Each structure stands twice: as structure tokens, then as C-alpha cells.
Amino acid sequence: MKAALRLGLIYWAVLLLVFALGHRNQVEKEANARLERELQALEAQKAALVMEKWRLLRPERLLAWAEEEGFVPMSLGRWSR
Secondary structure, rough: OOOHHHHHHHHHHHHHHHHHHHHHHHHHHHHHHHHHHHHHHHHHHHHHHHHHHHHHOHHHHHHHHHHHHHOOOOHHHOOOO
């Protein structure tokens, strides 16, 4: 009878350990999936910012901005009186 109780206790302890490890694994898997989604969103945001930077720093856009702000292009300023 003692052996049966001991084996039953060991069985329940192992079962509890397997349950706890499985639960921990599921929680970590969900956290990793969430972090992957955040990483993909950040990469998409980074790509959008790079495209916006490229659009704003094109030479014709930069020239238009400089003229709006009152700057004179060097090629014109050099010969102005």
C-alpha cells in the first residue's frame, strides 16, 4: 500500500511538472509571437520613414523648400548684384 501511494504521489508530481512546463511554454510562445508582430510593425514603420525621408530629400523638393524659406540657390546668389 505504501508503494502504491508513493508511486501515485510521484505520478501526480510528474504530471504537475509536465503541466507547469507546458503552460510556461505556451506563455513564452505567445510572448514571442507578440514580439514578432511588434517587430514586423516597427520594420514597416522604418520602411515608411525611409521612403518619407527619400521623398523629402529629393533635390527638386529640397530646392522648393529652400525657395519657400527664402534661401537663394548658390548658382543664382553668386551672380546676383
